[in-house]
Amino acid sequence: MSRGARIESRKIPRRGFLRWLGLAGLASRTAFGGSPPKSAASRLPAQAGGTPTFELVPPSSSGITWTHSNGRSEEMYLPETTGAGCAFFDYDNDGWLDIYLVNSGKCDFYKPQPALRNALYHNNRDGTFTDVTDKAGVGGGGYGQGVAIGDYDGDGFPDIYLTQYGQCVLYRNNGNGTFTDVTEKAGVRAPGWASSAVWFDYDNDGKLDLFVCRFVDFDKSKNKFCGNHETGQRYYCIPRVYEPMPSWLFHNNGDGTFTEVSSQSDIGKSPGKAWGVVATDINNDGWMDLFVANDTVANFLFANRGKGKFEEIGLQADVGYSADGRARSGMGVDSADYDQDGWMDLFVSNVDQEMYALYRNSHDEVFDDMAVATGIGMTTRLMSGWGVKFFDYDNDGDLDLFLANGHPDDRIEERYSQVKYKEPMLLFRNTGKGFQNVSDTGGPIFTQSFAARGMAIGDFNNDGAVDVLVAVNNAAPILLKNNAGKQNHWLGVRLIGKTSNPDAVGALITYQAGELKRRRFKVGGGSYLSSHDPREVLGLGPHTKVDSLEIKWPQPSGKTERFTDLPADRYITIVEGQGIKT
Numbered sequence: 001m002s003r004g005a006r007i008e009s010r011k012i013p014r015r016g017f018l019r020w021l022g023l024a025g026l027a028s029r030t031a032f033g034g035s036p037p038k039s040a041a042s043r044l045p046a047q048a049g050g051t052p053t054f055e056l057v058p059p060s061s062s063g064i065t066w067t068h069s070n071g072r073s074e075e076m077y078l079p080e081t082t083g084a085g086c087a088f089f090d091y092d093n094d095g096w097l098d099i100y101l102v103n104s105g106k107c108d109f110y111k112p113q114p115a116l117r118n119a120l121y122h123n124n125r126d127g128t129f130t131d132v133t134d135k136a137g138v139g140g141g142g143y144g145q146g147v148a149i150g151d152y153d154g155d156g157f158p159d160i161y162l163t164q165y166g167q168c169v170l171y172r173n174n175g176n177g178t179f180t181d182v183t184e185k186a187g188v189r190a191p192g193w194a195s196s197a198v199w200f201d202y203d204n205d206g207k208l209d210l211f212v213c214r215f216v217d218f219d220k221s222k223n224k225f226c227g228n229h230e231t232g233q234r235y236y237c238i239p240r241v242y243e244p245m246p247s248w249l250f251h252n253n254g255d256g257t258f259t260e261v262s263s264q265s266d267i268g269k270s271p272g273k274a275w276g277v278v279a280t281d282i283n284n285d286g287w288m289d290l291f292v293a294n295d296t297v298a299n300f301l302f303a304n305r306g307k308g309k310f311e312e313i314g315l316q317a318d319v320g321y322s323a324d325g326r327a328r329s330g331m332g333v334d335s336a337d338y339d340q341d342g343w344m345d346l347f348v349s350n351v352d353q354e355m356y357a358l359y360r361n362s363h364d365e366v367f368d369d370m371a372v373a374t375g376i377g378m379t380t381r382l383m384s385g386w387g388v389k390f391f392d393y394d395n396d397g398d399l400d401l402f403l404a405n406g407h408p409d410d411r412i413e414e415r416y417s418q419v420k421y422k423e424p425m426l427l428f429r430n431t432g433k434g435f436q437n438v439s440d441t442g443g444p445i446f447t448q449s450f451a452a453r454g455m456a457i458g459d460f461n462n463d464g465a466v467d468v469l470v471a472v473n474n475a476a477p478i479l480l481k482n483n484a485g486k487q488n489h490w491l492g493v494r495l496i497g498k499t500s501n502p503d504a505v506g507a508l509i510t511y512q513a514g515e516l517k518r519r520r521f522k523v524g525g526g527s528y529l530s531s532h533d534p535r536e537v538l539g540l541g542p543h544t545k546v547d548s549l550e551i552k553w554p555q556p557s558g559k560t561e562r563f564t565d566l567p568a569d570r571y572i573t574i575v576e577g578q579g580i581k582t
Helices: 014-025
Strands: 054-056 086-089 098-101 119-123 129-131 143-150 159-166 169-173 179-181 192-200 209-214 248-252 258-260 274-280 289-294 300-306 309-312 333-336 345-348 357-361 367-369 385-391 400-405 426-430 435-437 452-458 467-472 478-482 489-496 508-513 516-521 536-541 545-552 560-567 571-575 579-581
Touching: 086 143, 086 452, 086 467, 159 209, 209 274, 274 345, 289 333, 289 345, 333 385, 345 385, 400 452, 489 508, 489 545, 508 536, 516 536, 560 571, 560 579
Parallel strands: 143 192, 192 274, 274 333, 385 452, 489 571
Antiparallel strands: 054 478, 086 098, 098 119, 119 129, 143 159, 159 169, 159 192, 169 179, 192 209, 209 248, 248 258, 274 289, 289 300, 300 309, 333 345, 345 357, 357 367, 385 400, 400 426, 426 435, 452 467, 467 478, 489 536, 508 516, 508 545, 545 560, 571 579
């Protein structure tokens, strides 16, 4: 959360700088080398009756009346402005996505009265939700930050890992609508300031392990004065003034407990200021890697070398620093093969003056930043991004990009005229030739501004159009219904691993419908402090069936299953080795 002009310069490999110069100059000629003009032909077709692409579902309709409270104080403790996260997940396995929302709470600098709590909302299957937090026993109580969902014990029910400033919480799903706090037994307390977390199988043993981002060394006694010394007016500090800390990696022992194994690799040897994380496979070697966004220090790219070893290669991969050798303020991250060349690309959102980064995979553990070439860079130059996700919002088969934004300092406008605290969300459509900013045609919600933080995607009404949930700092969450996806056909796929990990993180889906052929890799996590619908919605465009669908399951299975002639516009569940389940 720093300003670009205040960041110390670092040396960058000459290769990376020359790549940036070349890419910036080829904006109109590279594949995905610039946004096409906003002509009527290139825009998404208008919605019937003027219906917006994304439509705000108000609390009066959804029943979601919960509001985030950050405990804003005159001391301006840094955690106040960094939350919170949210999740779409089906906690009761009824086939409909429920919602989890994270709140602030009791900690060393905040004692809310009455006590604050998180919220679990059950999906009523009619567009409304019911608060079942107390019955489920997942109210939290500490100073919450984010949430990661995963079936760590393989019983078929998704569990909740709640990250907090102070210590984290693991809620085991009992399968009857209730949860049990098993943090101490499991050994995943992760004391300090935890931010994002991700479930993934790093050692390919078929069980979900846990990576937890740790931010800076901070507590009430270490709160520093940042602001105007003459007037005594405080601002939220730039994290550069705090010491970095190493993140955690927990190995799943398969008996309900975990072992902290960070020190055995570069993860424990790499102090950072970590915000967002995504588990992906950057080199197609079958081992899940980690891309971690750091604030005011270089981003980390932990390449999984097998046998429990990770190598931090952010610098040589050209994803650690900006093109001019500066550590940026990485917050949200994601990974997807946006250009369909068979290699996973990366995205990270930063703070104002820095531009966001779109890293295209060069197939050699090096990446090219395409943000300038695609127009995303200049569009985001004065913005600060948190939640970010690639998904196919219009179901045409190409992965689009949704960004939730907002500056971290609520007094920024007192010092900078062009930078705002509350900022609009952004929607970039993948045209197959580049990214086009279609925010201005996305609906009234894109004309409004928010202090957005976490963002999750999921199809809450099961119509095949992927919806969006945005957590807003010190305000009510935003639930957005997608009206665009229904213009095309689709197939929703839920994968359940048996030999491979239960959530099938790391699975490769390849499908063909007519001339449309696409691949989709199932990443772990992504965005910021948030967790997503585990189902993959595959856009089919005008095609009414899927000619072929292949699932390459992650290790230790590694098997490929093939299905043909699948009808469109429905959800299916594929259980590893058991075929399609109705």
